Amino acid sequence: MVLLAALIIVVSPPGTQVFSARAQSPAEFDIVLANGRVMDPESNLDAIRNVGIRNGKIAAISARPLRGRTTIDAKGLVVAPGFIDLHSHGQDDENYRYKARDGVTTALEMEVGVSPVAPWYAQREGKSLINFGATVGHIPAKMAVMKDTGAFLPRDNAMNRISTPDEVRQITDLIKQGLDEGALGIGFGINYVPTTTRAEVFDLFALAAERGVANYVHIRHSGAVEPGSGVGALQEVLADAAGTGASLHVVHITSVCLRQTATCLSMIEGAAKRGLDVTTEAYPYTATQTRLESAIYDEGWQEKFAITYKDLQWVATGERLTAETFARYRKEGGSVIGHAIPEEISRLAAANPRVMVASDGLIENRQGHPRGAGTFARVLGFYVREQKALSLMDAIRKMSLLPAQRLEKLVPAMRAKGRVKVGADADLTIFDPATVIDRATFEQPALYSEGIRHVMVGGIFVVRDEKIVEGVKPGKAIRRTNR
Numbered sequence: 001m002v003l004l005a006a007l008i009i010v011v012s013p014p015g016t017q018v019f020s021a022r023a024q025s026p027a028e029f030d031i032v033l034a035n036g037r038v039m040d041p042e043s044n045l046d047a048i049r050n051v052g053i054r055n056g057k058i059a060a061i062s063a064r065p066l067r068g069r070t071t072i073d074a075k076g077l078v079v080a081p082g083f084i085d086l087h088s089h090g091q092d093d094e095n096y097r098y099k100a101r102d103g104v105t106t107a108l109e110m111e112v113g114v115s116p117v118a119p120w121y122a123q124r125e126g127k128s129l130i131n132f133g134a135t136v137g138h139i140p141a142k143m144a145v146m147k148d149t150g151a152f153l154p155r156d157n158a159m160n161r162i163s164t165p166d167e168v169r170q171i172t173d174l175i176k177q178g179l180d181e182g183a184l185g186i187g188f189g190i191n192y193v194p195t196t197t198r199a200e201v202f203d204l205f206a207l208a209a210e211r212g213v214a215n216y217v218h219i220r221h222s223g224a225v226e227p228g229s230g231v232g233a234l235q236e237v238l239a240d241a242a243g244t245g246a247s248l249h250v251v252h253i254t255s256v257c258l259r260q261t262a263t264c265l266s267m268i269e270g271a272a273k274r275g276l277d278v279t280t281e282a283y284p285y286t287a288t289q290t291r292l293e294s295a296i297y298d299e300g301w302q303e304k305f306a307i308t309y310k311d312l313q314w315v316a317t318g319e320r321l322t323a324e325t326f327a328r329y330r331k332e333g334g335s336v337i338g339h340a341i342p343e344e345i346s347r348l349a350a351a352n353p354r355v356m357v358a359s360d361g362l363i364e365n366r367q368g369h370p371r372g373a374g375t376f377a378r379v380l381g382f383y384v385r386e387q388k389a390l391s392l393m394d395a396i397r398k399m400s401l402l403p404a405q406r407l408e409k410l411v412p413a414m415r416a417k418g419r420v421k422v423g424a425d426a427d428l429t430i431f432d433p434a435t436v437i438d439r440a441t442f443e444q445p446a447l448y449s450e451g452i453r454h455v456m457v458g459g460i461f462v463v464r465d466e467k468i469v470e471g472v473k474p475g476k477a478i479r480r481t482n483r
């Protein structure tokens with residue numbers, strides 16, 4: 001008892017007489033996170049504090065003890081803003097569970113996006129473990145108009161044929177409708193619809209500029225082979241951003257720029273310095289994942305990605321491919337992992353304080369890429385603790401504040417996320433910095449991360465003591481209201 005009192009005095013320098021008053025007063029807060037290491041990337045606060053939560057908001061951050069109906073001992077744990085994943089394809093209960101156990105409180109589908117938008121939100125409202133949202137997608141709009149038969153990504157008409165002027169008008173109408181319904185921006189995967197003309201992309205950037213939304217883009221090409229390099233593809237969208245005034249977010253920079261990632265990061269940094277609103281993200285893995293039947297694996301992929309059949313891993317079985325199985329599975333269709341990103345490139349992006357952390361994750365019936373389950377814990381455990389590639393505060397900023405800022409001009413609700421401050425939403429991730437680590441692997445992707453102790457969405461626990469809290473659905477729709 002003496003030891004405990006001494007401890008509290010040590011961590012709460014001024015006003016220890018509050019300690020005795022505390023015993024009589026009724027609970028002031030719904031929940032108190034006691035004696036955690038509070039890390040706020042906006043103010044750079046990094047200190048032992050007590051956090052009081054009331055009505056889903058952070059109501060107090062104090063060096064003095066606080067009294068709550070429920071008190072969680074957070075000693076030795078970091079109290080961080082809940083992580084915001086801008087690139088989360090998995091938008092169902094299975095995926096939200098992996099996200100939550102990885103510290104994610106908001107999962108957004110910004111790259112492929114969705115169309116139509118209104119029913120997508122309606123399906124999830126009141127039924128989601130964590131917060132969710134999406135852009136309106138150029139790909140799904142194009143697949144619908146051109147009657148592509150692919151699942152999720154194009155496999156024939158939208159990929160092989162140039163849209164007629166009438167089809168471009170219909171695609172644009174669907175995108176406008178999605179924006180009218182509150183979509184968070186426009187999502188593009190130009191690489192998946194390579195017959196899309198540069199004029200079509202430019203015109204849609206102009207629409208985004210007019211509506212004040214950002215474009216989230218998987219660029220037209222990847223790799224170093226010219227013509228058709230990742231650098232050239234990045235130049236296309238930077239020029240479109242400059243020519244229209246639209247905001248641009250380039251997704252998974254490492255998987256498109258590969259060994260030229262440093263050049264691509266310089267291009268983005270230079271454009272931002274000269275006044276363009278350009279940002280980027282990466283997932284912390286050395287392999288890609290996509291559909292084998294998509295345009296990504298059109299003729300020439302070996303040269304582009306500097307890999308061959310044995311570097312491809314078939315998700316359904318885990319087997320490495322050969323020329324023969326490649327041909328067979330491409331006809332069948334399905335997910336494939338491509339071991340194509342050198343470790344030093346992954347590390348370069350992980351260490352860069354401007355590059356947001358985003359998973360690109362999708363787990364389907366326990367199969368997929370480990371990024372769907374382990375992205376955030378992997379950055380914290382592997383790149384921060386083990387590799388010392390970046391500071392813990394920088395990592396937290398890349399996972400919370402930067403993605404919140406990417407969206408908050410359009411979506412004022414995001415100003416209350418990505419921070420641990422009074423008045424902010426109580427979307428919080430409480431983890432053990434000494435043990436946090438990903439467990440998902442390429443062979444076994446459906447393994448929860450470790451060391452993410454508690455996760456709270458709007459003041460409701462969705463993870464407690466490293467277990468999903470069953471039956472709670474506090475996730476809210478993140479959408480534009482000022483349309």
Ligand SMILES: [Zn+2]
Pocket residue numbers: 111189218251252
């Ligand atoms: Zn992509």
